[in-house]
Amino acid sequence: MKRILIVGGGYAGFYAAWKLERRLRPGEAELTVVDPRPYLTYQPFLPEVVAGSVEARHAAVSHRRHLRRTRLVSGWVTVIDHEHRRVTVQPAEGTEFELGYDVIVVTAGAVTRKFPVPGIAEEAIGLKHVEEAVAIRDRLLTAFDRAAVLPPGPMRQRLLTVTVVGGGFSGVEGFGEALSLAHALVRRYPEIRRDEVRFHLVEAGERILPEVTDRPGRWVVESLRCRGARVHLRTTVTSAVDGHVVLSTGEEFDSELIVWTAGNAANPVVDKHTDLPVDEHGHIVVRPDLRVGTEAEPVADAWAAGDDAAVPDLVAPAAGTRTVPNAQHAFRQGKLLARNIVASLRGREPEPYVHRSLGAIATLGIGHGIFQYRRIVITGVLAWLMHRGYHVLAVPTWERKVRVLVVWLTAGLFGRDVVSLASVEHPRDAFVSGGAPRPAAPPVPPIPPAPTSRPSTEGDQP
Template sequence: MRRILVVGGGYAGFYTAWKLEKRLRTDEASVTLVDPRPYMTYQPFLPEVAAGSIEARHVAVSLRRHLPHTHLIVGSVVHIDHAHRTATVRPVGGAEHELPYDTIVITAGAVTRTFPIPGIADEAIGFKYVEEAVATRDRLLTAFEQAATMPPGPQRRKLLTVTVVGGGFSGVEAFGELLSLATALLKHYPELSPDELGFHLVEVRDRLLPEVGDEPARWVVRHLEKRGARVHLGTSLVSAENDHIVLSDGTAYDNHLLVWTAGNEANPVVARHTDLPVNRAGRFPVRADLRIGTPYAAIPDAWAAGDDAAVPDLASAIPGGSLTVPNAQNAVRQGKRLAKNIVADARGRKVKPYKHHSLGTVATLGLGKGIFQYRRIVIKGLLAWLMHRGYHVLAVPTWERKVRVALVWFSALFYGRDIVSLLSVQHPRAEFVVASLGARQRRGAGEPIAACTAAPDETAAAAPRERPA
């Protein structure tokens, strides 16, 4: 049995393992996948999760459910020694151990890129994982509840102020959906007015959405500003300390919710702890057939795809000088090609290069609003938004997830989006701790305690334990 190790369960890793299960015989090879999370997040839906248009769990594809023949290890690969075909694995809650393999597939994905800006580590929230999208939504909804109980003034304006840093697809989509949610919420809060909303999009470049043309990008800016937003182009974040935003153009204001989407970088844990070659950007140099190496020589039994791989773009008009864009569209298709090539290589057949022509770019800008571009064709507004939903409900893996997402959208046509905040989920023991402290104080004051019907052993087991600060 050939042992195949897949490092990372994102787009490329999930699709590689998924297709390997379908193509390999059960007695031909075993597949092990290592990832810190037991699910794959379909990231294009995160803006709609933040806006309450999609249930959070529906964008998380369970690895155990959909990879039944793959051995899943929830943890991290902290070192790769390819010369000896071993990887050091650190399971969640377990001890590090060496895991031998015959073939390795590195699809560890990217991590959020940050900068040493004062206040970022304390105030900002990322937008790469479903937990972050849910927290972003709950904070905005809770801010509306708090603001509705306050008199008009600076503190109320602060609660209704949102800043998104990063003008790529993730940032623009998150910003557009949050703006759409906040505008829709106003009808439920007659105490608040549209003038009190403060939405700021900050981008260091002089334009948004580098993947689309100049005119569509300018249209997006005009569209967002028409809806009451402020777009700061050619501007960087200087400070975010104490909920106070300072921008490089001199703008300064108090802020409540800060979302950071200013790009990604290659996974540093994998890139810095391996004997496999890595380029200056921390990505593995990959041949067109997705094997790690140079165009003249490949490293045996080592493959890579997705955000960690510098894959040559054979569809580019620039021969030999362009790499595939590290996005979901490429990662999914690279994972599928990777699985086919691994099987072909194991069976002594010829592997094929990865070549994919872009299907265009599409982005949501809020409920009923979007933009699509394919070469010179540009579509705006409702039709582009429908195209966004149609494409992604087809692209999200497994029919189970497609159906769940479609049903939520269908119900929203009649009942609208869910506007319930569950911010307390982030602190599930808070109410229980308060109740326990109150019981202790009543005992100390000599107040009678209601009779407990539980057995003595059960009562002792349920008693709260002292924890160090």
């Protein structure tokens, strides 16, 4: 049997394996998926996990439940040696080992792009995985609990300040959903005024949501500002040491929660640890039919798709355009991968990837959304309902569709669940302390008044 190895179990990898199981004849090929996580993360639901509108486990699709004819290997692929048809796998426990293959499918996905900003590595949370979305929600809920018993002052204001860096879909949707949750919490905390809750969205570009045109993008900014948010355009974070955020405009404030969503970077194993051809951005060079290589120099028995592949966009007006690295493309490419691999095994020609955009849609919190398809722009409640309708149909497996729909209906009847489970990060505390309260934290020193004139920091930019 042909040994097919899929590197990564995200959108493209999961769908490729899922559809291959249905298309391959018994005994035709052996499937293996290598991924450190035992599930596919449905990332469009992460902002709603932040807001408590979707249960965390419902944004994850179990590999073992749905990939029943596939060997699942828990670990990270650290080296791809295609010349010798083998990869090196590093498991969470134990020593690394090698796996051989006949056909490789690289769908490892991208990683969060980070910049050398002081304090970000120590203070910020990403928004790419379920555990990050859960941590953001729990931190926000816990911050309200802590702030409610404090008198007005620097510490209370710090707890009620949230900063999101990055104005793409992930950042804007996470920001809008967290803002919606915070406004809902104010109604349950009479000790906290709405004007004490401060949300900052920081974007280095001139506008947010680059996937939509200028006018809808401006509408989103104005909508967020009308809801009390502060949107900083053409602005970067120069420091976040100890939660003290310093912006390139000179503005400074303390923030208990910092969320970093400033784009994607190439996966290190694809960028630096493979003999497969990569472009200047660290993405695998892919033909329109998702085979690795170029028309003149194809690479035998190698396929790639998703965020770590430079897939040509055949419907774009400009030559050389690549498909946008998003979920809409990844899961469609995963389905095509399965069809093309089976066709190749049976001596048929694979077909090229051609996909016309269905438009851009984003949630900005309960009752707030935006949809754009060419010149058609829909905003408000209708766009929000369209967002929910699209994604409940797009999330894989009927089991997940039903679970998500039930949670939405329940929340519509009874409201959000506003219980923080941040204590699960320290499950032994109650056992060790025997129920005794923790020692009080040392008092926070007062913040000195801002100087009347601030020296130039132009030379300190990262």
